[in-house]
Amino acid sequence: MVTAVPTASPRGSDSHSPMEETAERAHRACEKCTRTKKKCDKALPACSRCVRLAAACCYEYVFTAPTTAVVDPSTHSGSPNDHPAGLTRHSLFDPDLDIPASMLMSLLSSRGVSWPEAVDLYFQTTNLWLSAVHQERFAQRLEGLGPNDVPQEPQVALLIVCMHLVTQYADSGRPTMPDGTEMLSLPAYVVAKRTLGLLRATSPPSIVLVQCSTLLCLYEFGHGDFTRAYITVGDAYTTAKFVDVRPGKYVETEKNRPVHPEEDERRDLYWALLIVDRLIRVERRLVWKAFNVPSPTDDDLLPTTNIVWDHQAQGPVRTVLRHPAGVSPTVTLGAFQRNCQCAILFTRALTWEAETYHAGRPPGVDSFAELDIATRALVQAMVTQASTWGEYYECFATCTCLLLLLYCSYLCTIDAANIHSSTSNVEVLKAIAGINFTIRIIADTTTDLNEHLARRPALLATCSPVTPFSAYHSLAALSNFEHVIPEADARFHDIYSSLHFFAKRWGVAGQLVNRIESFLATKDEEGTTLDFSFQSRAL
Structure with missing residues (x-):
């Protein structure tokens, strides 16, 4: 009372x-x-x-409100007890709690980053193979802004910060190899992550918030925080379900019907979520985790905006075409659509692995023959259609991780003494041939990429976090089966060198380098092999 x-x-x-x-x-x-x-x-x-x-007046209540401080990093100075300009204290019970867009944009301006340039870099690199942000719809959200203006909508400002984050380099030019730790401590990431949580709690579900979550998942995975990445993509899809993010269905009679940008945006975002949800599982400790995003069916629509390289025009050409998810790999598609096909195949590989494990029977090569053929057909189609390896490099990386998962999982069940080129076991011979085929792809793509990077280091900006895992899993296969792989030592050295290149872009590559260095330090003494098995269920 x-x-x-x-x-x-x-x-x-x-x-x-x-x-x-x-x-x-x-x-x-x-x-x-x-x-x-x-x-x-x-x-x-x-x-x-x-x-x-004319409001109800109540004195009988319990109110012990915590507070949260929103700080503009460009104006913060002084001791922790100071209240600098730009420091706003809000009660979490305050219905007017807001995150000013200016505070988020200052995360870029305080570092001398031009947000229009950051946006352009994102669309020229990451968005080519992971179109989480629909370029036309994004431009509509910025409509009316002058060249010197900044977005006033907090969700749009947050999205711009996330777009900037996924184009940042880990920078391995430092004395120590980066492992992602510093990148996950960047103020821009920390504030973006906390702001996303507040906006998800205080705002209705929106497409923009799902886009932010998708890019933050990519950032977390790329810099080695696998647990957080898995949770982030799960939260993203939970929100996505409330804003009708889905692929839609392919209808033959509607093949040439114009595509509405809002429809296209939702479709793209579904596939972007599927890609990150599946591809984070190239880290073996995530292989056994349940899928966050449901798998597509053959009649689901692939992304309809297709950007392919035109050999006559010597540049990218944008087309809008409707294709079902089960379309033949011989149909020419862009990197994003190819990544969607890779995610579908990788889903099948992960499902095969789980079913084989739970069945308690050793896997046979015949049990994944159909998947092997489909993956090789996709690789062949990309080789035929691409002018260089780099056009579909992220897709090649995914396919090689997939093939190594299949063949290495099988060979891990075979006695090492029976794994040799003169064996009479046909399945072992098929597995040896499969691993050699895969290592050859990785060696060739790595050589091509290294040559291009030597001339144009900026190409590394397009690199996805899957590329270092492709190198790592191939090194694992080389270390375990070097006696059946021609020129194993030379290939190990070349691919290992490329992993250092990737560490300039993604911190997770530094973690993988550290794993290999630890293995190499003990290999001769203990006769150990590089741990690459996909059988581990621990995280």
Whole structure:
């Protein structure tokens, strides 16, 4: 109960009236005035402000509100007890709690980063193979902004920060090899992650928030925080379900029908979510985790905006075509659509691995023959259609990880003494041939990429986090089966060198380098092999 206490008049005691002497006041401000941080006269039965606003006045409540500080990093200075300009304190119970877009944009401007340039870099690199942000719809959200203006919508500002993050380099030019730790401590990432949580809690579900989550998952995976990446993509799809993110269905009679940008945006985002949800499992500790994003069916629509290289025009050409998810690999597609096909095949490989493990029987090469043929057909189609390896490099990396998963999982069940080129076991011979085919692809693509990077280091900006895992898994296969792989030592050295290149882009490559260095330090002494098995279920 509220205790009413006598309140002294501000005037002298001689001027008290009987009415004023008996006037009662509450011992604290009412709930509404406290929540909105307004002065309350504590009058009973209702304060004058609540009476004026015709609002219910309540003194019987428990209110111990925590606070959160939103700081503009460009203006923060002084001791922790100072209250610099740009520091705003909000109550988490405040319905007007807001994240100013200017604070988010200052994460870029305080570092001298031009946000239009950051956006352009994203669309020229990452978005080519992971089109999480629809370029036309994004431009519509910025409509009306002048060249020197900044977005005023917090969700759009957050998306720009996320687009900038996934184009940042880990920079292995430092004395120590990066392992992603520093990248996950960047103020831009920390603030973006916390802001996303606040916006998801205080705003309705939106396409933009799903896009932010997708890019943050890619960033976390690329810099080695696998647990966080897995949770982030799960949260993203939970939100996506409320904003109708889905691929849609292919209808033959609608093949040439124009595509509405909003429809295209939702379709692209579904496939982007599927890609990150599947490809983070190239890290073996995530192989056994349940899928966050449901698998597509053969009649689901692939992304309809297709960017392919035109040999006559010597440049990328944008087309809008409708193709089902089960379209033949011989149909010419862009990198994003190819990545979608890779994600579908990788889903089948992960499902095969799980079913084989739970069945308690050793895998046979015949059990994944159909998947092997489909993957090789996709590789062959990309080789035929591409002008260089780099056009589909991320897709080649995924396919090689997939093939190594299949063949190495099988060979791990075979006695090492029976794995040799003169064996009479046909399945072992097929597996040896499969591993050699895969290592050759990785060696060739690595050689081509290294040559291009030597001339144009900026090409590394397009590199996906899957590329270092492709190198790592091939090194694991070389270390375990070197006796059946021609020129194993030379290939090991070349691919190992490329992993250092990738560490300039993604911190996770530094973690993989450290794993290999630890293995090499003990190999001769203990006769160990590089741990690459996909059988581990621990995280």
